[in-house]
Amino acid sequence: MPRADRLPYPWESLTALALEAAIAASRVIMDVYARPIKAVSKSDGSPVTEADAAAEAVIIEHLRPAGIPILGEESVAAGIVPTLGERYFVVDPLDGTKEFIKRNGEFTVNIALVEDGFPVMGVVLAPVTGQIFAGDRSGAYLSTLENGAARGRTKLATQPGAPLRIVASRSHGHEALAALCEAMAVTKDVSVGSSLKFCLVAQGDAQLYPRFTPTCEWDTAAGQAVLEAAGGAVVTLDGKRMAYGKHQTSFLNAYFVAAANQSLAERAAAEMTRILGQ
Numbered sequence: 001m002p003r004a005d006r007l008p009y010p011w012e013s014l015t016a017l018a019l020e021a022a023i024a025a026s027r028v029i030m031d032v033y034a035r036p037i038k039a040v041s042k043s044d045g046s047p048v049t050e051a052d053a054a055a056e057a058v059i060i061e062h063l064r065p066a067g068i069p070i071l072g073e074e075s076v077a078a079g080i081v082p083t084l085g086e087r088y089f090v091v092d093p094l095d096g097t098k099e100f101i102k103r104n105g106e107f108t109v110n111i112a113l114v115e116d117g118f119p120v121m122g123v124v125l126a127p128v129t130g131q132i133f134a135g136d137r138s139g140a141y142l143s144t145l146e147n148g149a150a151r152g153r154t155k156l157a158t159q160p161g162a163p164l165r166i167v168a169s170r171s172h173g174h175e176a177l178a179a180l181c182e183a184m185a186v187t188k189d190v191s192v193g194s195s196l197k198f199c200l201v202a203q204g205d206a207q208l209y210p211r212f213t214p215t216c217e218w219d220t221a222a223g224q225a226v227l228e229a230a231g232g233a234v235v236t237l238d239g240k241r242m243a244y245g246k247h248q249t250s251f252l253n254a255y256f257v258a259a260a261n262q263s264l265a266e267r268a269a270a271e272m273t274r275i276l277g278q
Contacts, residue, residue: 014066015136018089018111018123019150021062025055025093025109026127026145029100033127039101042077047097055093059111063089068113073218076251084245087115092218096194105129106193112221117243122225124195133199135229140202156230159204160260163187167197167206174212176275183271184208198223198258202230208268209258212276217244217251227258233265234258237273 032051039047056074063070069088071081082088089111094100096107105128113121121136130145133156140156165188168177181189190206198220200206221244224234234242236254246252257272259265 014113015121015123015134017063017066018113018121019125019132019134021059022109022111022123022125022132023145023148023150024058024062026125027148028054028058029094029107029109029127033100033103037101037103039097047101048074048077049094049097049100051100052094052097055109056091059091059093059109063091063111071218071251073216076218084247087113088245090114090119090218090221090244092195092222095219096196099193104193106196108194108196110195110218110222112225114217114221114244117245118241119221119225119228119244122222122229124199124222124226126194126196131199133202133226135202135226137229140226140230142203156202156226157204158202158207158227158231158260160207160231160264164208165190165206166208166210167192167200168209176212176272177210179275180210180268180271183275184268195219195223198227198232198234201232201258201260202227204260207260207264210268210272211253211256211258212272213255215253215256217246217253220253220256224258232258232260233262235262235265235269237269237276239266239269 029051039049042048053074056072069082069084072091092110095110099106109125111123112119124133132143142154143150143152164186166186167190197209236256242256257268
């Protein structure tokens with residue numbers, strides 16, 4: 001965990017700062033959401049809207065006083081990659097741009113703090129529903145955005161027992177998913193967009209979130225922090241905790257599984273490896 005004597009802000013204030021930045025970004029996003037949405041394609045073919053860049057600018061403005069490097073999706077797309085030390089923020093200003101364009105409400109603002117290669121704090125805010133999922137060393141909790149402020153604080157905890165429910169992406173399916181469901185004796189699947197998949201596992205509505213398709217660090221850091229704070233685990237197919245700061249792969253993650261606890265994550269990772277023939 002972060003060493004308090006080396007942080008420019010008290011530990012608790014960093015979570016509050018991330019929450020404040022996410023709320024400010026949500027206002028910008030909802031302003032764009034209320035108008036006709038124009039999207040263009042990035043070099044990798046993924047869509048981007050004016051809300052993405054505008055929200056990231058607001059987040060950076062709020063986080064900058066902390067004096068901690070900020071790795072932002074839109075900044076990286078523009079060729080701006082800061083020097084990252086042992087501690088940095090990871091920002092996805094609008095996770096689930098496809099869901100944003102579809103207007104189904106399943107998109108989020110993601111802000112995380114990475115320390116020594118792992119996310120130790122995360123905020124995931126869903127602007128349409130007002131749900132705010134947060135996790136840090138004090139645990140994971142759910143709040144609601146009301147009149148521009150976070151209200152309430154319900155503690156989150158995973159539910160690792162059977163029957164198993166699996167959460168899959170609404171926009172990124174994979175043929176191996178059916179084989180995994182059979183191998184793990186999954187009884188129900190739930191489809192949702194963006195980093196809300198991590199949050200469903202964190203609050204016990206599902207036990208598994210396998211990922212067979214590419215993601216980047218800004219897609220997963222905040223959700224991983226929330227899930228781990230709720231008692232869950234996120235591992236790559238070798239069974240190791242998913243790590244961050246992967247400059248050599250342009251911050252691309254390996255395939256992974258998020259689960260309600262470590263043993264379930266390791267079991268699912270082994271099955272995914274078998275199914276993929278790795």
